[in-house]
Amino acid sequence: MSKLDLNDSVISWASEEIVIPYKSPLDGRIHRYFPDFYVKSKNPDGTLSEMIIEIKPLKETQEPKQNKNKNRYLTEVKTYIINISKWDYARAYCANKGWEFIIVTEKDLGLNF
Numbered sequence: 698m699s700k701l702d703l704n705d706s707v708i709s710w711a712s713e714e715i716v717i718p719y720k721s722p723l724d725g726r727i728h729r730y731f732p733d734f735y736v737k738s739k740n741p742d743g744t745l746s747e748m749i750i751e752i753k754p755l756k757e758t759q760e761p762k763q764n765k766n767k768n769r770y771l772t773e774v775k776t777y778i779i780n781i782s783k784w785d786y787a788r789a790y791c792a793n794k795g796w797e798f799i800i801v802t803e804k805d806l807g808l809n810f
Contacts, residue, residue, distance in 0.1 A: 706739050735747070758800055
């Protein structure tokens with residue numbers, strides 16, 4: 698968050714302020730997705746950009762690999778399926794508004810866990 702506060706090109710930002718309805722493929726019901734950040738910034742050419750940023754562990758952005766612990770694997774699969782649905786709806790939401798949707802992981806942030 699301090700990176701957003703200290704960036705002169707950032708006009709405004711908010712955390713978990715946008716609500717995107719999405720249909721869960723697991724239960725077929727509509728749920729609410731609150732992406733991590735909304736950012737409005739000024740580009741070098743003076744135009745404005747708006748984006749939604751989701752921060753997730755890299756592991757949750759990749760299809761799970763089957764492991765010895767069946768319950769853990771099933772939980773990881775469910776999480777992955779729900780994330781994919783949320784992100785599909787977020788991409789459509791952003792495309793409709795002319796915004797960008799990006800997913801940031803610890804790898805993108807240069808963090809090693």
